[in-house]
Amino acid sequence: MPAITGKEYIKRIDKLKNNVWIDGKQVTGNISEHPAFKGVMKSQAALYDLQHDKSMKDRMTYPSPLTGDPVGVSYLQAKTREDLARRRAMVQQWAKSNNGMMGRSPDYMNTVLMAFASSIEFLRGKENCFPENITKFYEYARENDLSMTHTFIDPQVNRAEYYMEDTEEPIAAKMVGKTKQGIVIKGARLLATQGGITDEILVFSAGGIFDKANGFAFSIPSNSEGLRFVCRESFAGGESAYDYPLSSRFEEMDTIVVFDNVVVPWDRVFYYDNIEVSNTFMGASSFQPFTLHQAVSRQIVKTEFVLGVVQSIIDTINISEYQHVQEKASEIIVALETMKALVIKSEVEAEIDEWGFMRPDRTTLQIAINTFPRIYPRFTEIIQQLGASGLMAIPTENAFKSSVRPDLDQYLQAKSRNAEDRVRMFRLAWDLTMSSFGTRETLYERYFFGDPIKLSSQLYFTYDKNEYVERVKKLLKEK
Amino acid sequence: MPAITGKEYIKRIDKLKNNVWIDGKQVTGNISEHPAFKGVMKSQAALYDLQHDKSMKDRMTYPSPLTGDPVGVSYLQAKTREDLARRRAMVQQWAKSNNGMMGRSPDYMNTVLMAFASSIEFLRGKENCFPENITKFYEYARENDLSMTHTFIDPQVNRAEYYMEDTEEPIAAKMVGKTKQGIVIKGARLLATQGGITDEILVFSAGGIFDKANGFAFSIPSNSEGLRFVCRESFAGGESAYDYPLSSRFEEMDTIVVFDNVVVPWDRVFYYDNIEVSNTFMGASSFQPFTLHQAVSRQIVKTEFVLGVVQSIIDTINISEYQHVQEKASEIIVALETMKALVIKSEVEAEIDEWGFMRPDRTTLQIAINTFPRIYPRFTEIIQQLGASGLMAIPTENAFKSSVRPDLDQYLQAKSRNAEDRVRMFRLAWDLTMSSFGTRETLYERYFFGDPIKLSSQLYFTYDKNEYVERVKKLLKEK
């Protein structure tokens, strides 16, 4: 079953009967009908359907190297710069269907897995490493269009610099045993977005580990024995697309993933019990360049959407004459074009890596990911500064259906819109920046690729400054 | 009935049967039992009860000049600097009971009315002005401890600089007639906070009017014939104090106020049909200095609370060793002490005004209100920067009561707190900055005293820079 449809996705997930807990209750019945998940699963299904849209098919899929069947372009292993542009076009097409609000649309995880599969040579011949398991799983996922989530952050018990866990019971997920069937994992990982509504969960170390029991990488089905997903409360405000134009559709959910002695079958283990590999694979592989290339492509579409919202507010209440309004909108334009420039540069400066794949320029993408977490929160601030009281004058769809409608029609009209459309517009701006869904989006972008402080230090240390220091030396030597 | 109790407040409001609409339904039954209002009304009732707390009575009340009965200190007309300090102590005592989250606790409106009553001489002898009506209403409100709201913003139809309404049907509330009973008002005003849960609504012009039909000031009971309050959706997340420690208690609601040919009785009209007075009374009266003195006093308590939350996060996940964490917390300390310094300066530099009342220094308070709207949003950003993923790992009270509790206990524990308390703490930080309630608080502080851009221009034009320009001239003349 290559390139699936939305219907197939939903059917498959419903069938898994994953162990998902929300607000103290276990999800029973079809998860796709649960109020916390139905919106986002429907939106995700729409993405899969796009693969079968005739006008899109060529953009969204390519022929499987194994079967010739159409499979998703996000699985494509890039060999040329054109492949990178093709990947970007696909990612942005999907992103447009949710205006970049779904941080974990399937292309993200497909890209992760593709990057792993393109970097397996790094593992070849190393202790407790099984590169061929990655290849097999990658092909299996691609041919079956699996949906996935992942998780690589340990619980936030203590953030001091030299903290090492010393509880008897594991907190951070670790390997606690080995059996004939596989390795046994106990503990937890934070926060799997879309946890419970994907086929599989990919688990690997983010580096910086001291204990080999914490060093592993594998993938398992979401319904594996002993695997539990514990949700935060849902930020889907309700079902009305008028009231909650974004959260009713795109609330992805974040979950704590509990491994209660989960057995990972041997053929799904990518590596284990190898500290060095655990601490270096992520950096050596093409994980970072490719996932960033996907992420930045999506963030561009999201920024376009923000600009659209900002301009809609400006038009609605007719404030374009104010210089400070022009400047605020310009800030977003500058950010948008900067992000576009960075993704282009990452492709122009892409190079074939040691294993023969075309890798986007990592440094350039590091710049992007040092930039976006700082500017996205500013976008939401601008929307609040321009929207002002309009963001609180937002009666619900039901109000418009009631006998106070004439009041609303008269008193909430705007220069260029009737009251119903004006409120619809402002509810969107509110849902984007002020609802619990909107603020979670902001937090998500702030921390998408980790702590901004650490990203900044990492950039400093990895960036080659030598040539410029030499120029200074040269100048100082001149008489 | 001087200085009422919480019970009396609730009983009185329930009895009014105000015409309040929310989510397309009219509130029927006791409004104090409605999910959208019960939390805040209970919190407001607690404020009134504090007036009868023996240890607080002297701080919260003073003897009525008419009857000697205890009445609220927020009604006190200041004659000395000590009176100002006394007013501040009272305001901050109330604020501590809600950590500054209630922007419209009754002391705010009491202060507004007190300031009007202390400025009536400005109206004496002017056309269509009735200063004695203000005095009478002020005394009536004080002796009966009325709760009030107010509204002075016109609907946001068009924000262009030279916009003048020209629809046939009024949009902004205006006087459409005069009868023996009083003046007739039609149109709407935005956004009365606590609209519908107060005894009275005070209505007056904010200045800048061109049409005398828009120029008036009066107060009417909230249940006046033809008066309707149309609510936005409620941001009370639910009733659990664990899940929604703030919104379950302090969500104040904002309402559109519709005047459907409301008759304002003559003895409640303060002035009407007088453009000049409408455009100057607010500025000439002590409205600005006194309401700002109240507001800034409250904002100080709120800032203290923010600092408490920030420090609690730092302690919980043990991050005080990081220099950038220290700097972020210091930003809040600097802001807090700056606000404290400004309120002290406003009292030290207070002067007796032309009508014999001790008026806090307006310029100093303008500085405060040019500062707080810029720093409060930064506070919420800092909380997000420090809380990080902890702000999303927030299962509900019900989750802790369910069979997944052992998972939560183990995996959400923090360095210095058990899981339940840690999540409680993070839910508070979330409710303060990321829930729909929290973001509305941010917007409220951004716009508390109007558009920050205009406040800044106003400060520039009213501030006396002459002495400093002269010093420059003097220097330039020296050889």
Next chain:
Amino acid sequence: MPAITGKEYIKRIDKLKNNVWIDGKQVTGNISEHPAFKGVMKSQAALYDLQHDKSMKDRMTYPSPLTGDPVGVSYLQAKTREDLARRRAMVQQWAKSNNGMMGRSPDYMNTVLMAFASSIEFLRGKENCFPENITKFYEYARENDLSMTHTFIDPQVNRAEYYMEDTEEPIAAKMVGKTKQGIVIKGARLLATQGGITDEILVFSAGGIFDKANGFAFSIPSNSEGLRFVCRESFAGGESAYDYPLSSRFEEMDTIVVFDNVVVPWDRVFYYDNIEVSNTFMGASSFQPFTLHQAVSRQIVKTEFVLGVVQSIIDTINISEYQHVQEKASEIIVALETMKALVIKSEVEAEIDEWGFMRPDRTTLQIAINTFPRIYPRFTEIIQQLGASGLMAIPTENAFKSSVRPDLDQYLQAKSRNAEDRVRMFRLAWDLTMSSFGTRETLYERYFFGDPIKLSSQLYFTYDKNEYVERVKKLLKEK
């Protein structure tokens, strides 16, 4: 005389005997020997010499389409994207020789003239327009490797929005007559950088004119009768390259240009007496894309230099371990790579214009010029924050030659440098950011392409936001 040498440049300028005033005295003798000009003229000469450096010749010159002789690449009219890259390589090569400190190295003006020559069709057939004069002058300049300056700002008498000059005597340069010889110009223009040390001065309107007498474009020799250059004081600190590593070499001088009834010969008039053309030519021509492409290329080299200086400070006093130091250096890295990305995007998205030339993408370059004036001042702040007291412990070369040298050697040594080199390094950082030369560089970058506030408004109004507004509309229509 195509592609001249430095010697030829200096000889030619000295011979002109331009009318230049500085500190109340007229420059007499060879201007290239005057302390205010000798440094920059020597640096400029070095640029010309680079055209004859064998290893550089192909990068710096191309065969003249008229003669086949080598002429400067900055005169090259671009037909392909490769031409753009070639132009950039040339510009950056020159920039490296002064680390981007010379804002008016000859390639800037060559580019201006090339852009005009590539846009002459716009003038064809319009009243009082002489496109062929542009062509002739362009070819003459290219074949003789003329140096030029220009000026297009009117004196800053009154910056109010609706100011129109109404003095009897002209202040802003205007046409005051016509003779057989040419048009007669009287008045002044601000601030011609390098005024007085170039062969020619190009004069044209920046748009926004109301009086046709202010609307013209022409070029005249710097020694034209009636033309005077009035200098500000020189910021060349002195001749010691140790003490003033930058200002002794790169101080370019800014001059007020006085036209005292200067006659512009007819064959040098590009247009005159045509308000519409005066207000539209700059925008319609490829002036903006090409000059920005040059400027941004140079600013990149300057940013590289800043990064080199910052890293040199970090190394010298060994502060790379501090997180805030890493973050500050990263800010510069982010800025540098962003500028690089923007210039690449401007080339990738370049398109053939209506007259057949390959024009870099204007919007992208507008982004760059909305960015750099905001970040360059931040660079200088970072240098001050990192350099701290080291920027004041800067004795002069003479001190190192005196008997206190042993004191300096002992007490000013740094972790990785001896005292003399350490002070040399810090004097450079000081000269870049704190000397009168350095702050003038900062002001220059702030205002390089005009008032940042206006650039921001211009970006807002010219940027096409429509597609994004449409996406918002589409979303709002979905159920």
Next chain:
Amino acid sequence: MPAITGKEYIKRIDKLKNNVWIDGKQVTGNISEHPAFKGVMKSQAALYDLQHDKSMKDRMTYPSPLTGDPVGVSYLQAKTREDLARRRAMVQQWAKSNNGMMGRSPDYMNTVLMAFASSIEFLRGKENCFPENITKFYEYARENDLSMTHTFIDPQVNRAEYYMEDTEEPIAAKMVGKTKQGIVIKGARLLATQGGITDEILVFSAGGIFDKANGFAFSIPSNSEGLRFVCRESFAGGESAYDYPLSSRFEEMDTIVVFDNVVVPWDRVFYYDNIEVSNTFMGASSFQPFTLHQAVSRQIVKTEFVLGVVQSIIDTINISEYQHVQEKASEIIVALETMKALVIKSEVEAEIDEWGFMRPDRTTLQIAINTFPRIYPRFTEIIQQLGASGLMAIPTENAFKSSVRPDLDQYLQAKSRNAEDRVRMFRLAWDLTMSSFGTRETLYERYFFGDPIKLSSQLYFTYDKNEYVERVKKLLKEK
């Protein structure tokens, strides 16, 4: 000789024949006639003369407790809040005479010494401590109106966190021996402002020392045997008050102080060879509250001057109509009033310390010193943003005296000023923010009380946050 005159000051300093080196030459002859020092010494003399101005005498002096003769108020040991206000009035009076440009006017050092003298009880009975020497020196200085400088920073060899000096020859000044006459000091200290033009130099440890040889405090005459002052280059632009209105008067010079086996007489040793005291005295004494009280009082006057300059620019080129101009000026107003509020709060909350003196509130002043270094650089940025090209169109006084004057008169006139006055005004703005003098002022304010990063951390750790954390706990306990 109590409260001296300017003449006495100059005579006394000239007589000392201090060992001062500048640009490789030793100062010979009267230092008050040397171009690098004459301006600031004349300005300093004017301060002393103010003490004898009849209308000022009561503000500037008080009767000596020893003799009844008038001595400077900056020596006054405060016992009441009124004393603090009196000290502030005196400091600000002096500051007005130089618009706050002299960071080291004598009141600063007088305050330091006064604070030491008011804290001697801390030293009583401790090893190698001589509190009575402080008292004696304090009285001697007060009764003779000594001028002083001080120095407490070690050379910036290596700024790594755990750096300890291990060279054989001392770099940082240390005690290298003891003789009958006194202790012997060898090494250097950075940067004594006004070094060489004061009677005495006060030397003490800033804390954080590991080696007892670095722990001492003493005062010695500036002309002590073996003491050398090595200057940076002078930033006095020249003698013309037109051209350099600030640097010609207020350039204070920074010097490296070299101790070449300097013997400190026993009766001038305050303490030595006591690590604990060296590391705690500064913190325990009233040094910080009193010097900050002086500094903040001065910074207020400086901010007033900046506001005067900004408003003068606005008036000169008529730009007050622009909203962003209003906002920028308002930023300075906000800063000014904030600083004023903080100094008032520090006095209102002053308390009698353990030794009976009225000490301004330290925390409040810490806030001020965490604020000013961040805003002062912003002031200079604002001046550049408003002044724009006007800051480069600044011909010299000589130009106005030359034959190009008619050009200048015509082309540099401003809306409200003739050309000469307009240029004078802009030269002032330039000298304040862009000349080498101006940028040194900015650096000085950035680092006035040490590294802003450390000041911020120090504030975080010393500020009592407990009450606010408790409030959070209380809220979390409520149901």
